[in-house]
Amino acid sequence: MKRLPITPLVAAVPLAVVAVFVVGAQWLAPDATTQDIYTGVTPPGTDGHLFGTDQLGRDIWQLSIAGAGSAVIGPIVIAIGSMMLGLLLGTLAGYIGGGLDLVLSKYADLLLALPTTLIALVVAGLVDGGYWVTVLVLLVLFSPTDIRIARGAVMAQATRPYIESARVLQLSRTRIMFRHILPNVLPIALATMLLNVAFALVAMSALSFLGFGVGPGTPDWGRQLSDGRDLIGQNWGAVVVPGLLIIITAAAINLMGDWLQERFEQRGAQR
Amino acid sequence: MNALELVDLRVTGPGGPIVSRMDLTVAPGETVALVGESGSGKSMTAKALTGLLPRGVTATGAMRLGDTEVRLDDGPSALVGLRGRRISLLLQNPFTSLSPVHRCGQQIAAALPGGGRGDTAEVLRRLAEVDLPARVARQYPFELSGGMRQRVALAASLAADPLVLIGDEPTTALDVTTQREVLNLLARIQQERSMAVLLITHDLGVARERADRILVMYAGRLMESGPGADVFSSPLHPYTSGLRDSEPPLAVRLERLPAIVGSVPRAWEIPDGCVFAPRCSRADHACTVNTPVLEGGQRRVACWKPLAAGEHAQPTAVAFTETARRDDDLVVVSNLTKRFGPDSPPALDDVHITVAAGEAVGIVGESGSGKTTLARCLIGLERADSGTITWADGETGARRAQIVFQDPTSALNPAMTIEAALAEALRAGGLDRSEVPALLDLVGLPVAYARRRPNALSGGEQQRVAIARALAPRPRLLICDEPVSSLDVSVQAQILNLMNELLDELGIALLFITHDLAVVRQVVRRVYVMHHGRVVESGVMDELISAPQHDYTRQLFASVPGR
Numbered sequence: 001m002k003r004l005p006i007t008p009l010v011a012a013v014p015l016a017v018v019a020v021f022v023v024g025a026q027w028l029a030p031d032a033t034t035q036d037i038y039t040g041v042t043p044p045g046t047d048g049h050l051f052g053t054d055q056l057g058r059d060i061w062q063l064s065i066a067g068a069g070s071a072v073i074g075p076i077v078i079a080i081g082s083m084m085l086g087l088l089l090g091t092l093a094g095y096i097g098g099g100l101d102l103v104l105s106k107y108a109d110l111l112l113a114l115p116t117t118l119i120a121l122v123v124a125g126l127v128d129g130g131y132w133v134t135v136l137v138l139l140v141l142f143s144p145t146d147i148r149i150a151r152g153a154v155m156a157q158a159t160r161p162y163i164e165s166a167r168v169l170q171l172s173r174t175r176i177m178f179r180h181i182l183p184n185v186l187p188i189a190l191a192t193m194l195l196n197v198a199f200a201l202v203a204m205s206a207l208s209f210l211g212f213g214v215g216p217g218t219p220d221w222g223r224q225l226s227d228g229r230d231l232i233g234q235n236w237g238a239v240v241v242p243g244l245l246i247i248i249t250a251a252a253i254n255l256m257g258d259w260l261q262e263r264f265e266q267r268g269a270q271r
Numbered sequence: 272m273n274a275l276e277l278v279d280l281r282v283t284g285p286g287g288p289i290v291s292r293m294d295l296t297v298a299p300g301e302t303v304a305l306v307g308e309s310g311s312g313k314s315m316t317a318k319a320l321t322g323l324l325p326r327g328v329t330a331t332g333a334m335r336l337g338d339t340e341v342r343l344d345d346g347p348s349a350l351v352g353l354r355g356r357r358i359s360l361l362l363q364n365p366f367t368s369l370s371p372v373h374r375c376g377q378q379i380a381a382a383l384p385g386g387g388r389g390d391t392a393e394v395l396r397r398l399a400e401v402d403l404p405a406r407v408a409r410q411y412p413f414e415l416s417g418g419m420r421q422r423v424a425l426a427a428s429l430a431a432d433p434l435v436l437i438g439d440e441p442t443t444a445l446d447v448t449t450q451r452e453v454l455n456l457l458a459r460i461q462q463e464r465s466m467a468v469l470l471i472t473h474d475l476g477v478a479r480e481r482a483d484r485i486l487v488m489y490a491g492r493l494m495e496s497g498p499g500a501d502v503f504s505s506p507l508h509p510y511t512s513g514l515r516d517s518e519p520p521l522a523v524r525l526e527r528l529p530a531i532v533g534s535v536p537r538a539w540e541i542p543d544g545c546v547f548a549p550r551c552s553r554a555d556h557a558c559t560v561n562t563p564v565l566e567g568g569q570r571r572v573a574c575w576k577p578l579a580a581g582e583h584a585q586p587t588a589v590a591f592t593e594t595a596r597r598d599d600d601l602v603v604v605s606n607l608t609k610r611f612g613p614d615s616p617p618a619l620d621d622v623h624i625t626v627a628a629g630e631a632v633g634i635v636g637e638s639g640s641g642k643t644t645l646a647r648c649l650i651g652l653e654r655a656d657s658g659t660i661t662w663a664d665g666e667t668g669a670r671r672a673q674i675v676f677q678d679p680t681s682a683l684n685p686a687m688t689i690e691a692a693l694a695e696a697l698r699a700g701g702l703d704r705s706e707v708p709a710l711l712d713l714v715g716l717p718v719a720y721a722r723r724r725p726n727a728l729s730g731g732e733q734q735r736v737a738i739a740r741a742l743a744p745r746p747r748l749l750i751c752d753e754p755v756s757s758l759d760v761s762v763q764a765q766i767l768n769l770m771n772e773l774l775d776e777l778g779i780a781l782l783f784i785t786h787d788l789a790v791v792r793q794v795v796r797r798v799y800v801m802h803h804g805r806v807v808e809s810g811v812m813d814e815l816i817s818a819p820q821h822d823y824t825r826q827l828f829a830s831v832p833g834r
Contacts, residue, residue: 160681161676166684167652183687
């Protein structure tokens with residue numbers, strides 16, 4: 001009898017809810033950006049506004065649903081992009097080795113030495129910000145971890161007999177790297193990617209909070225946090241709702257990533 | 272009074288029963304061998320008796336150690352205070368069973384009764400007992416050879432003077448010459464202390480040579496038990512007989528080894544009725560319905576249709592007509608030398624060998640002899656420091672030579688289907704993927720296996736795929752580096768038969784590298800014996816066996832257990 005995996009089930013529930021938010025925002029939150037300055041700030045439980053409204057009279061709950069998209073899509077792009085960059089460069093560094101490995105490893109070390117959020121702030125400030133600029137900068141800054149993980153995993157595979165058999169068959173290096181090694185490294189890279197989504201979510205929210213990232217008026221959890229700070233006395237919901245959403249989503253993704261990583265490691269150990 | 276008495280041991284894991292209804296006694300001074308292939312449950316038995324079962328695996332049953340009763344149902348806590356003092360365990364790999372960060376002396380001291388702190392004299396006495404010099408106390412395990420490490424592990428497991436020592440494949444990781452020394456040492460200490468030894472092994476030779484009584488285990492059940500001298504010479508159970516016959520003899524070359532069909536069932540595949548019935552040539556319908564129990568007096572057997580005396584004559588040894596080698600050399604290796612570091616001894620030291628076209632040649636040696644390095648140089652995975660490798664004909668690339676490794680599981684890409692792996696190898700030889708079915712047929716696998724991935728295959732089947740892949744580009748030379756060492760005895764015979772068939776059918780040359788003289792005996796006519804990177808002797812196998820010239824060769828033959 002196989003034990004039911006509790007962790008991924010627990011993590012799947014909030015992730016499913018967030019996914020529904022992202023996809024269904026326009027139906028679930030049609031009035032997210034509707035302003036009503038006569039109403040202004042109202043506390044949670046106000047008629048028709050479960051978590052109250054902000055100073056522009058926008059419904060906090062609807063705003064939070066609408067904000068799920070920018071909170072989640074950017075981090076997913078960052079994580080997938082940095083995984084692909086990491087797999088490509090990590091495989092080259094790990095399998096070809098030599099000077100190329102040295103250059104790529106030093107490049108990764110350099111990026112790792114930089115304070116991520118600070119660099120993102122500077123670049124976003126220099127090129128006049130914007131959501132996708134922030135995404136691109138974070139993508140590059142996230143990639144060194146993926147490069148290192150992929151490189152290590154590739155090096156572990158490269159000495160295995162099945163790779164030596166492929167070499168004896170005189171297969172090309174490209175074929176060995178991408179047809180033989182890559183599929184066996186992919187599970188580890190995917191687990192890392194999930195963890196990166198969580199880190200990127202927090203990083204993106206932090207940048208939005210500081211005023212970088214999404215433009216004014218766009219629904220976004222980080223921005224809601226920053227806007228809601230001043231309202232905390234009048235409507236605690238303006239801070240607590242987006243704050244909790246960030247925490248729960250990041251934690252759920254983290255749990256899922258950890259669980260996957262453990263599973264892959266166990267499978268690796270059995271081989 | 273018996274030192275160890277075990278009644279109705281059952282071990283259950285997440286996949287189902289691992290050991291069923293096992294009774295066992297070992298008297299003081301007695302050696303009982305528990306023999307079985309992988310998946311027989313023999314190691315789990317050892318773990319259950321020492322309270323070291325992995326999580327998710329539970330044991331039930333009653334055990335008596337001298338005058339102490341232990342209920343195994345109470346879990347591992349029942350053995351606290353007894354483990355080490357009453358019953359101790361010596362494991363296969365001394366490199367992982369010893370702590371790498373503690374000196375050997377500390378590890379023995381920690382196991383002494385009462386923690387033994389600072390009792391240097393006692394530690395030295397214990398080291399002397401296992402024939403180790405005093406300096407070992409200050410050394411770390413990595414500074415010692417495999418045989419010395421296993422002696423330290425033995426001293427540590429004996430430190431608290433147990434009544435019963437369980438040796439779980441204690442010499443399997445060692446070379447034959449070292450194995451003999453460690454087993455002799457163990458026998459001497461056992462006699463001095465009149466200690467009970469439960470020897471768990473897959474090696475029939477070791478069991479035959481060392482055990483007073485032998486228990487044969489298969490798929491979690493005892494099949495047969497009896498005095499060490501009788502079990503393999505006159506087996507009652509068809510499995511015991513099959514296992515015995517599968518083992519290649521050293522004295523003769525058989526045209527075909529009698530192999531047991533199929534492979535050992537995994538935990539979730541264990542059938543109803545007699546567990547061996549699906550592989551048994553004597554089984555009928557009743558065998559698949561009713562489970563036999565171990566019955567009898569001194570000789571006991573769990574079988575509905577046991578063999579009668581005289582039914583188990585040794586297989587007739589067919590003196591094999593061996594074709595003499597052809598004159599045209601396929602590859603000539605001269606003066607090959609290779610060092611892995613400036614300070615390390617040479618892995619290859621001025622090696623000369625030749626392989627003729629279509630000839631099967633063996634290379635025999637223990638670990639560190641350089642035999643694998645030689646293979647890797649030949650195949651191009653390693654570059655020699657000096658010397659030449661001359662290939663006689665114009666064949667290059669994948670069609671010149673291919674290799675089969677020891678561990679078939681890691682030799683196949685887990686992410687690739689069998690078909691994709693074979694198609695790729697065919698393409699490397701300029702051939703078309705339409706030959707995949709023919710290739711599978713050649714190595715005796717059903718064509719339907721093409722769509723499977725390696726983890727859906729048993730070890731023997733995986734090795735067949737690895738052989739098919741190596742043959743796919745139609746190489747002139749096939750190099751096999753310990754191709755059957757990680758396989759069960761019953762499967763090993765199948766693979767050796769397959770290799771002989773392939774050699775006849777394809778007419779390719781074979782370089783067979785192994786530590787096992789009896790195995791190489793069944794495949795090749797001529798061998799090179801390697802020792803410390805040098806070829807110390809070469810010649811026709813028959814002559815080498817009857818009149819070995821070099822001291823080392825003599826020692827090697829003398830160390831083969833149980834013959």
